[in-house]
Structure formats: C-alpha cells, structure tokens
Amino acid sequence: MARVLTAKGAATRRRILEGAAELLRRNGTAGVSLELICQTTGSSKSQLFHYFPDGRAELFCAIARFEADRVISDQQPHIEDLSTAESWRAWRAAVIARYVEIGRYCPVNALVVELSRTGPEAEGIVLDMQSRWHTLMTQAVGRLQAAGGGCRHVEPEAAASVVLAAVQGGASIYQATGDFVHLERALDGVLSYVGVA
Incomplete structure (x- = not known):
C-alpha cells in the first residue's frame, strides 16, 4: 500500500x-x-x-x-486534439519550444538509453510510455483523417511510429550536437507525411 x-x-x-x-x-x-x-x-x-x-x-x-509522465504531459494539450492542420502545427511548435526550454538533456533519451537498462521494472515503465505515446499518436492521426484532413492513404498506426521515431531521432541528434535543425526537419517531415504541411 x-x-x-x-x-x-x-x-x-x-x-x-x-x-x-x-x-x-x-x-x-x-x-x-x-x-x-x-x-x-x-x-x-x-x-x-x-x-x-x-x-x-x-x-x-x-x-x-517521472520522465515517462513528462514525455506525454509535455505534448499536452495538443496531443489530445490533433484533428486539424493548425493543431498539428501547434503540436510541432510546442515540441520545439519544450526542447528549447529543457536544453540538450532529453527525457525520452534518458528513458530509452539509460533508465530502461537499470532493471526489468524500469524497462517496463519505458515500454509502457512508448506504448501510450504510440496509441495517442495513432488516435491523433485517426482523428485528423476522420475530420477529412491529412493523407487518406497513411495508416494511423504507421504514422504514429514515424512520429515517435522523428521526435526521438531528432532529439538524439540535438542532444549530441546542440543543433535544432534536425529535430525541426524531422517534425516537418512528420507534418508532410500525415498531410498537414
């Protein structure tokens, strides 16, 4: 208890x-x-x-x-309402702004690279965070398509994988180099992929 x-x-x-x-x-x-x-x-x-x-x-x-909760909460409230091109652009701006705020020390990378290796319980927390985030982004792409926006041929589940890979990959390069351009371009690629660029 x-x-x-x-x-x-x-x-x-x-x-x-x-x-x-x-x-x-x-x-x-x-x-x-x-x-x-x-x-x-x-x-x-x-x-x-x-x-x-x-x-x-x-x-x-x-x-x-703590870090897993931050990964999701840092994308609020945008991640709950990604049904228009404008809301996707606002989400992108919020992700960039959050990395400007926290600097080169990424909670996602801390989870995936460091904490997931400290034991089975921590690994389970990391896997759960990835699953929750993937589900939220799958639902987001589905909402966009249901509202008549975005690329109709894009599978929501596949698009969610692209989102997670783009954010984590762009954040990793930013963390290593201090250069935002890769994260910004990765997120621009996400917007193009889902059809809201």
Missing part, C-alpha cells in the same frame, strides 16, 4: 526526484551516485532512504515514471 505523504514530504520527494532526473540526463546512470544526488538536492542520506527505501533501484524506477 502506497504511503500518504504530507505536503512538505511530497515536496521534498519531488525535489529529490527532479534533481536526480536532471543529474541522470546530464551524466547517465553510471555518473549518478546517491552521494551526488544528496549533494545536488540538499538532502541527507536518511531523507533519500525515507522516500526511496530500496535506494538506487527504487529511485531509478521513480525517475523512469
């Missing part, structure tokens, strides 16, 4: 989680020790183990959930 935290406790746990997630995005799992997390977040070891009793493994699973 999940513990109920006070408002202060929930805020402390979130502070540790956000700090640890940022460290992981910057350093990878190998570069994130419990000591560094405590130092960076201004927490004690006893606090860390209070909120994450199983230590590193539990913390990494919590980071995976």
Whole structure:
C-alpha cells in the first residue's frame, strides 16, 4: 500500500526526484551516485532512504515514471486534439519550444538509453510510455483523417511510429550536437507525411 505523504514530504520527494532526473540526463546512470544526488538536492542520506527505501533501484524506477509522465504531459494539450492542420502545427511548435526550454538533456533519451537498462521494472515503465505515446499518436492521426484532413492513404498506426521515431531521432541528434535543425526537419517531415504541411 502506497504511503500518504504530507505536503512538505511530497515536496521534498519531488525535489529529490527532479534533481536526480536532471543529474541522470546530464551524466547517465553510471555518473549518478546517491552521494551526488544528496549533494545536488540538499538532502541527507536518511531523507533519500525515507522516500526511496530500496535506494538506487527504487529511485531509478521513480525517475523512469517521472520522465515517462513528462514525455506525454509535455505534448499536452495538443496531443489530445490533433484533428486539424493548425493543431498539428501547434503540436510541432510546442515540441520545439519544450526542447528549447529543457536544453540538450532529453527525457525520452534518458528513458530509452539509460533508465530502461537499470532493471526489468524500469524497462517496463519505458515500454509502457512508448506504448501510450504510440496509441495517442495513432488516435491523433485517426482523428485528423476522420475530420477529412491529412493523407487518406497513411495508416494511423504507421504514422504514429514515424512520429515517435522523428521526435526521438531528432532529439538524439540535438542532444549530441546542440543543433535544432534536425529535430525541426524531422517534425516537418512528420507534418508532410500525415498531410498537414
């Protein structure tokens, strides 16, 4: 049964989680020790183990959930209403704006490249996120076509795969180079593929 935290406790746990997630995005799992997390977040070891009793493994699973939720929430509210060319362009702009805001440290890559390798529970969280995201984009392409827009010959499920690959691929190159152009062009390719460019 999940513990109920006070408002202060929930805020402390979130502070540790956000700090640890940022460290992981910057350093990878190998570069994130419990000591560094405590130092960076201004927490004690006893606090860390209070909120994450199983230590590193539990913390990494919590980071995976946190980052997985962010991948979907970062695309809201656009991802729920991609039924027009204008809404698809707004989604593209929102994705670009989010990467401008967070910089070169991508939550998707942190999940896929780093956290999915820390154990079966974290891997399951990553797979679930990919599945949820794919389902949402499949539904989005279906809504666009049902509204009479987009390319009628494009299979929604296949288009969703293109979206995920474009965002993740463009974000990976951006993360490696600091150059937005590949992410922007990948998203432009998505808009052309679904027929709203």
